Amino acid sequence: MTTPAAGARVLVVGEILWDVFADTTRLGGAALNFAVHLKRLGDDPRLLSAIGTDALGQAAGATIASLGLDPIFLQTTARFSTGTASVRLGPGDHTSFAIERPAAYDAVEVTGAILQQVVRWTPAWCYYGTLFPSSAQARRVLRQLLDALPQARRFYDVNLRAGFESPELVSDLLRTAHAVKLNEGELGKVHRWLDLPADPEAFCRAGCARYGWRAACVTLGARGCALLAGDDFVEAPGIPVTVVDTVGAGDAFAAAFVHGLASDWPAGTIADFANRAGAAVAAVRGAIPAR
Numbered sequence: 001m002t003t004p005a006a007g008a009r010v011l012v013v014g015e016i017l018w019d020v021f022a023d024t025t026r027l028g029g030a031a032l033n034f035a036v037h038l039k040r041l042g043d044d045p046r047l048l049s050a051i052g053t054d055a056l057g058q059a060a061g062a063t064i065a066s067l068g069l070d071p072i073f074l075q076t077t078a079r080f081s082t083g084t085a086s087v088r089l090g091p092g093d094h095t096s097f098a099i100e101r102p103a104a105y106d107a108v109e110v111t112g113a114i115l116q117q118v119v120r121w122t123p124a125w126c127y128y129g130t131l132f133p134s135s136a137q138a139r140r141v142l143r144q145l146l147d148a149l150p151q152a153r154r155f156y157d158v159n160l161r162a163g164f165e166s167p168e169l170v171s172d173l174l175r176t177a178h179a180v181k182l183n184e185g186e187l188g189k190v191h192r193w194l195d196l197p198a199d200p201e202a203f204c205r206a207g208c209a210r211y212g213w214r215a216a217c218v219t220l221g222a223r224g225c226a227l228l229a230g231d232d233f234v235e236a237p238g239i240p241v242t243v244v245d246t247v248g249a250g251d252a253f254a255a256a257f258v259h260g261l262a263s264d265w266p267a268g269t270i271a272d273f274a275n276r277a278g279a280a281v282a283a284v285r286g287a288i289p290a291r
Helices: 031-038 055-064 111-121 136-148 169-177 184-194 200-211 249-262 267-282
Strands: 009-013 019-021 025-029 044-052 076-078 083-089 095-099 125-128 153-157 181-182 215-219 225-229 234-238
Touching: 009 136, 025 031, 025 055, 031 044, 031 125, 031 234, 031 249, 044 055, 055 076, 076 125, 111 136, 125 136, 125 249, 136 169, 153 169, 153 184, 153 249, 169 184, 169 200, 181 184, 181 249, 184 200, 184 215, 200 234, 215 249, 215 267, 225 249, 225 267, 234 267, 249 267
Parallel strands: 009 044, 009 125, 019 083, 044 076, 125 153, 153 181, 181 215
Antiparallel strands: 019 025, 083 095, 215 225, 225 234
16 A cells, blocks of 8 residues: 555544553554554654643653654643543453543643644645544533634544543534444444444444434454445454454554545545554554554
């Protein structure tokens, strides 16, 4: 695969946090993971988030710089500590997170000057998940940004976290999106909450009809994914790997999905490429493998 000559500009709005495992602590957060993988694919992401003034925040800032991400929209706050999440690895892809809130990313603010910078940059895409806008302040920030960028395509990675979800919030975010990704477990919840089909293909087609999405994808773990882009639906088998750690695999998949959409690849090519990206991360420790 070759990447576009000029990578897509993507505004990535969301959390930066430290994943705390039983034996180690690693920098992560879905938004940060997504941005790093997108950068490595040749695109141009800018992360709008916040870290604290504490030691974890200083370490996060240094790590983000080492990853080559543009820090222009990265904020520092003394209001809250840098985000953390205690990670419990379960069998297969059953991983749970205990997330400390409020966290520094809850203090993100969009001033008039920042909004002007974002608009002048003219991102082609805007990424968001569910965790960040689950607070009222962050929801207002996201709305400000989306209202200011009417031409940007909106990618929603549902990525539910226990305690920071609601049918109303998910419904609103789905309605706002142009492209959506969720996993099989999240599909079950959205099916119950919003009366959308439980079958992946039917879900993708019904969601596109109801909300106007241009693309939708349901990841199926080791079985691969079901993906709709335009009118083209595919089910792509998973890539066999020995799973070491699934944390961040969905974020790598999401980055490859957006990269494929931005590159106007056909659905089958996107699905296979995204499956390979997710499998590559699941086969190693850490959400952001060393290059």
